Structures are given as structure tokens and as C-alpha cells.
Amino acid sequence: MRLANGQDLESLMKGLFHIRTYGCQMNERDSEAVAAALTAAGYAAADSESEADILLFNTCSVRERAERKALGKIGGLVKLKRKRPEILIGLFGCMAQRLKNELLDKMPHVDFVIGTDRLADLPMVLADAAEKHARIAAVEPSDADSAAALEAMDGRLSPEDAGERPLSAYVAIMRGCNRFCSYCIVPYVRGREKSRNPERIINEAAELAANGVREITLLGQNVAAYGLEGRLAPNPGESPFALLLERLAKIDGLKRIRFISPHPAFFNDRLIDAIASTPKVCGNVHLPLQSGSDKILKAMNRGYTAAEYLAIADKLREKVPEMTFSTDVIVGFPGERESDFQETRTIFNTIEFDNAYIFKYSPRGGTKAAKLADSIPTEVKEERNHILLEDLKQAAVKRNESLVWDRKSPC
Ligand code: 5AD
Ligand code: SF4
Secondary structure, rough: EEEEOOOOOHHHOOOOOEEEEEEEEEEEEHHHHHHHHHOOOOHHHHHHHHHHOEEEEEEEEEHHHHHHHHHHHHHHOOHHHHHHOEEEEEEEEHEEEEEHHHHHHHHHOOEEOOOOHHHHHHHHHHHHHHHHHOOOEEOOOOOOOOHHHHOOOOOOOOOOOOOOOOOOOEEEOOOOOOOOOOOOOHHHHHHOOOOOHHHHHHHHHHHHHHHHHHOEEEEEEOOOOOOOOOOOOOOOOOOOOHHHHHHHHHOOOOEEEEEOOOOOHOOOOOHHHHHHHHEEEOOEOOOOOOOOOOHHHHHOOOOOOOHHHHHHHHHHHHHEEEEEEEEEEEOOOOOOHHHHHHHHHHHHHHHOOOOOEEEOOOOOOOHHHHHOOOOOHHHHHHHHHHHHHHHHHHHHHHHHHHHOOOOOOOO
């Protein structure tokens, strides 16, 4: 295509990129910020993977399956790189952070690997890889001020570049995790908790609302730990996250606020009251349960009992009767007996979740739980997974039936 001044548009563009995202909503948000940074640096998004000159993979390492999926896809690009050696292939996200140089060693067709703390350097690393034909691993934490690095990742595509005016948007408010649940790789790959400046978050949300966004979802590995850097639980009556919700709710034009994922240990009365008294905060809370057995919860280092979890749900429902819940559960954690699983099932069916993500335990190297024998056979994990999914379905049928309008009954 030629511009009015006769210049060829293609020659002005540095290249076409395509990002494939694995894993959680934080990764989706990061991919959006990377796309914005690359667009600002003169690259453009390709319409499809096959048209791209730069292939980027935002990876996940929470479970082995997620890693295997990405490794299979990236490994399969050897042929493409042989055919088109000018193509650049780059990896970022949690798996890139976990496996670092190993990825470059094992996959000679990969050009660069960028760690979770170095995402803001991606355009620079990409330019270096292109110009110097170098293979680069930028995985050590940045020398830059960590607050600046945190804010550097808040870029967004303009509606013109995105080709749409979204009604809903993700807003990252904190990153990292200090909880060290025994099964979880996140604290090792995402580092310690860092919260963004509240004014920047409010400004970002206000700008989104001014651009037509009506719903925001606040993101963080442990969103309710916002502003509590370093502490494993808030003091009674204290919740900087509650304050943030209340401030965000004052933004004109914004209609709904959601958040994922809060750890139950941070759900104190202050936060429950804020949710109850702020109608813009959605009446659906994703509250990861993980297990309903106190023995397993302890081995998971979750920091709450099944009764404490239930008490949070009860309090929320007492104050907001229409409140619904979704959750994460891990089945087949080392040592999970049938009776432990039945305890999970009991609490699962007591709460009647609207939605639930049921995961089969997957040992992650370097975590505390990985030192325990992965004692539950795959078939048992699968069976427990299936049982909880069936329970979920039954609860949904019951709920849906209760909503069926009976024409014969008076309104
Ligand atoms: N095995 C299985 N599931 C896991 N999760 C985190 N780590 C593991 C693991 N090692 C699940 C948890 C968490 C969700 C994001 O992923 O349920 O809440
Ligand atoms: Fe992982 Fe636990 Fe932190 Fe969630 S709270 S990210 S499960 S360590």
C-alpha cells in the first residue's frame, strides 16, 4: 500500500507480529500490553500467525500440561524457521522465566526468551535479536526501579489499533505472590507481591470508562493482598483493596467491577462490607477453595480451614443474598484420601458454585509439594475430577430449573 507522500507503507513498518497466549487472564493482559508496546515501536499486528514475521508466545507453567502444550507448538516451528530463517521467534511469560536458557539450548530455532520481570524490555530485545542476529535470554530481574517496571506494563492498544471499542477490560493492579502454597510455581516465577500506585489505577480505569468501557476486571495473582506488600494476611479492619474498590466505583460511566483472584485469607470483614455496600462490585466472587479437607489445606499451606472458608461465603451471602461463587479445586494432591475428597465434595455441594475449575494435581519442580510422592494414581485424579464436574452440572440444572418461569403461577 502507498501513502499520499508516495512512501510504501510496508517499508515504514518494522514487521508484523503475532502473539499466542497460554494460561491466565494476567497473561492475556500482558499480551495486550506487549502488543501496544510493539505497535508504538513501529511494528503491526499480523492478521494471522502465518502472515507474521515475529512469532511471540506468552507461556504458562502452572501445570505441566500447559507447558507441554506450548512446548509442542513452539517445537513444531523448526520447519518454518528452516524455510523462513528471517522469522523471529520469542518466548515470554511464566514458562520462559522458569526454564530460561534451557529453552534456547533445547530449541535452536528460538531467538529470544524474556522473563516475567523484563517484559517491558521486549521491544528492545526484539530489535537486538533482529539487528545483531543474536540469541538473547533476558530473564534476570531488571535493574530498573521495580515500580517503574511495574507501571511500564500498563500500555493498551488504541480502539483504532485494536479494531474495536471494548465494553470490558482487564486492569492489572498487583503482580507476584508471597503466599507460597505448597503446590504452586507462581511465587517462583512471578516473584514477590508488588502493587501498583492507586492513582495510576484510578486514572487508567477512568480513561477506560471515558473510552466506553463499562466493566473492568481487576487482576492480580492475589488481588485482595493489594497494598499489603509482604504481609501474609491483613489486620482486622484493614483492606487497601476494599478502599480501591470503593474509589473505582466512583468513576462515572463504569458500571461493573470484577476481580480475580482473591485468596480467602485476605477476605476480612472490611472487604466483605465494601463488596456489600458497593453495588458496582459484581455479585459473583471467584474464591479459590483448592480443597475441603483441613488436612490437605494444611499440607497445601493455604492458611485457612474449610469452616473458615464457608464462613466467608456465608457472610457474603448474608449481606448480598444474590451472591454467587466460582472456585478452583485441586484433586489428587499428595496424600488425598477418599475421605479428604469427600470433605471437598461436601463443601463444594454446600456452597453450590456457579462455576468451578477443577484441576488434577500436577507436581511442579522446585515447589514444596513436589518433594512429596505424587501418590494419587491418574485414574483416581480423573475420577475425582469427573465427580466434581458432575456435581457442578447438577447444581447448575437445579439453579436453572428454579429460574424457569411457570406461566400458570401468578406473577
Ligand atoms: N497442580 C494443579 N493445579 C494447580 N494450580 C496451581 N498449581 C497447581 C498444580 N501444581 C491451580 C490452582 C490455582 C489455579 C490457577 O491453578 O487451583 O488456583
Ligand atoms: Fe499460587 Fe497460592 Fe499465590 Fe495463588 S495464593 S498464586 S495458588 S502461591
